[in-house]
Amino acid sequence: MRFWAGLLAILALGGSALVASPREAFFGYAWRLVQERYWDRAYHGVDWEEIGKVYRQRLAEAQNWEQMYQLLDEMYRELGDDHSAFLSPEKAELYLAGGRCLRLPFAEAWEDQALSRALAASEQTATKPGPEPSGSNGSRAPAQETTASAFAPITVEMKDGLVLIKLTNLVEPSAPRLEAAIRLYDAKAKGYILDLRGNPGGLAYRMAEVAGLFMRGLPWRIVTRGFGVTPQPTLPTPFGKPLTQKPLVVLVDGGVNSAAEGLAGALQNAGRAYVIGEKTAGNTEVLVPYCFPGGSVALLASGVLAPLAGPTWEGRGVTPDLEVKGASAQLEAAMRYLKNLRK
Numbered sequence: 001m002r003f004w005a006g007l008l009a010i011l012a013l014g015g016s017a018l019v020a021s022p023r024e025a026f027f028g029y030a031w032r033l034v035q036e037r038y039w040d041r042a043y044h045g046v047d048w049e050e051i052g053k054v055y056r057q058r059l060a061e062a063q064n065w066e067q068m069y070q071l072l073d074e075m076y077r078e079l080g081d082d083h084s085a086f087l088s089p090e091k092a093e094l095y096l097a098g099g100r101c102l103r104l105p106f107a108e109a110w111e112d113q114a115l116s117r118a119l120a121a122s123e124q125t126a127t128k129p130g131p132e133p134s135g136s137n138g139s140r141a142p143a144q145e146t147t148a149s150a151f152a153p154i155t156v157e158m159k160d161g162l163v164l165i166k167l168t169n170l171v172e173p174s175a176p177r178l179e180a181a182i183r184l185y186d187a188k189a190k191g192y193i194l195d196l197r198g199n200p201g202g203l204a205y206r207m208a209e210v211a212g213l214f215m216r217g218l219p220w221r222i223v224t225r226g227f228g229v230t231p232q233p234t235l236p237t238p239f240g241k242p243l244t245q246k247p248l249v250v251l252v253d254g255g256v257n258s259a260a261e262g263l264a265g266a267l268q269n270a271g272r273a274y275v276i277g278e279k280t281a282g283n284t285e286v287l288v289p290y291c292f293p294g295g296s297v298a299l300l301a302s303g304v305l306a307p308l309a310g311p312t313w314e315g316r317g318v319t320p321d322l323e324v325k326g327a328s329a330q331l332e333a334a335m336r337y338l339k340n341l342r343k
Contacts, residue, residue, distance in 0.1 A: 040081075158188075206259065208235040220306065249337055279317045
């Protein structure tokens with residue numbers, strides 16, 4: 001009798017079990033995703049098996065689904081990569097702002113009727129960024145405009161004939177607004193300053209969309225676990241002429257991370273931009289968003305961003321063409337550089 005009781009109590013970390021509550025199963029999928037898709041097979045030196053045991057023992061702390069999402073986020077933070085996170089449905093809708101996410105690659109998660117019923121009964125099912133239909137390429141229609149943002153606003157202004165763009169993130173869909181600004185100002189503009197300072201990065205396709213406004217080509221490769229090496233073109237196309245060919249300066253500092261580093265590095269490598277400021281963070285892990293049943297999303301560092309040829313920016317960052325310290329001095333140097341081009 002004790003044998004059968006013990007057998008029924010066993011739960012594998014991968015999420016399979018003879019008797020598993022919906023939360024235990026959900027936990028298993030979240031843990032397994034890191035085990036199978038995290039880019040660093042050494043998990044940044046973290047014992048992921050042990051982390052799974054520790055957090056599985058804490059499942060009783062989660063009295064509702066919101067607390068469950070918080071517990072999973074805490075577990076993902078144990079990786080220490082400043083990228084990976086687990087988002088509740090509300091946070092996923094806020095951060096992704098209608099962006100794409102990949103379907104969780106475990107078919108059993110979508111076929112788990114007990115889990116579906118538990119999630120349907122929770123208050124968290126009111127959000128929209130859930131899974132794509134089978135066979136979808138992951139694209140989503142634009143979400144309704146939200147009243148809040150996880151980031152500081154993106155700003156565009158024209159000053160002394162120069163267009164100053166403060167791009168605060170590469171999560172929200174900024175390309176349409178920047179395209180409108182370029183069409184408005186380009187005829188009169190003498191040049192552009194793309195201020196990436198403090199930009200934490202975001203999603204690779206947002207990076208490719210912004211780059212595509214200023215250049216065209218195939219400037220990156222993404223080295224992933226699970227997908228191999230994937231070339232990343234500028235969007236919407238790697239061919240033809242960009243929206244503007246006016247001179248461009250990119251401002252960077254140590255707070256520039258991830259896809260923002262890839263954006264600065266690609267523009268620099270292509271000879272399209274002159275980079276001013278301080279070396280970037282060298283933290284170019286690529287976030288892949290995975291949709292979970294119920295609308296939550298795992299943001300997982302599933303790869304590393306690198307130039308199409310040559311070493312990755314991971315661990316070394318983007319070195320500016322002109323090193324300048326201090327925010328005011330950096331902006332002044334950018335404006336001076338562009339004004340000297342006109343002489």
